[in-house]
Amino acid sequence: MNFRQRLAQFMYGRNGYDAFSQFLLLCCVALLVLGMLFSRVPVLAMLFQLAEWAALIYCVFRTFSRNVVRRQQENAWYYQKRQRFLNWCRSLKDRWQQRKDYKFFRCPSCHALLRVPRGKGKLLLTCRKCGNRFERKS
Ligand SMILES: [Zn+2]
Known part of the structure; x- marks a missing residue:
């Protein structure tokens, strides 16, 4: 059995990498950058690092979780919030274009x-x- 087959067997029945996990990873990168920007303020840098680790651990937990139903509910919740945010952005853009x-x-x-x-x-x-x-x- 090669590595790909072993990985596929290991991931069978697990949630895997979804949109919410992708967002969490993006947050990790953003928090990493913020931590670097505020490296001169040790308290802030530590808080950003803690949040970064929490997001990373949650992302890994979600990816390997076997409770697929719960993870899909979280992903649906994320999609709902994301859509609301995108609608709000579109509304702002429309208002800006029609402001005159x-x-x-x-x-x-x-x-x-x-x-x-x-x-x-x-x-x-x-x-x-x-x-x-x-x-x-x-
Ligand atoms: Zn009213």
Whole structure:
């Protein structure tokens, strides 16, 4: 039996390397760089190193774990958070591109984002999500 077959046999029934593990490894690299940048502040450098080791150990644990169902749940949770973050980034980008034509407001009661055309004076806005009415200058 060669090395590849042994490795495949060893990894059988284990979670393996998934997107969340990849993210954890990326965090390790980021923490390593931060630790180097703050090497003159021993307390911070030690904290970054501790966090780096924790992320690395968790990544290795996840990769070799036999509790695949739990690890897949964690991976799904990660994908959900990642998607929310990407949507937020896209929303920021859209708002930046439309900033000259529209003004954006948050509903005071439900925090939904409202978009109104600029230069229309004082407007009475009605939230589409909760129906709350409030006045803003556009
Ligand atoms: Zn609202």
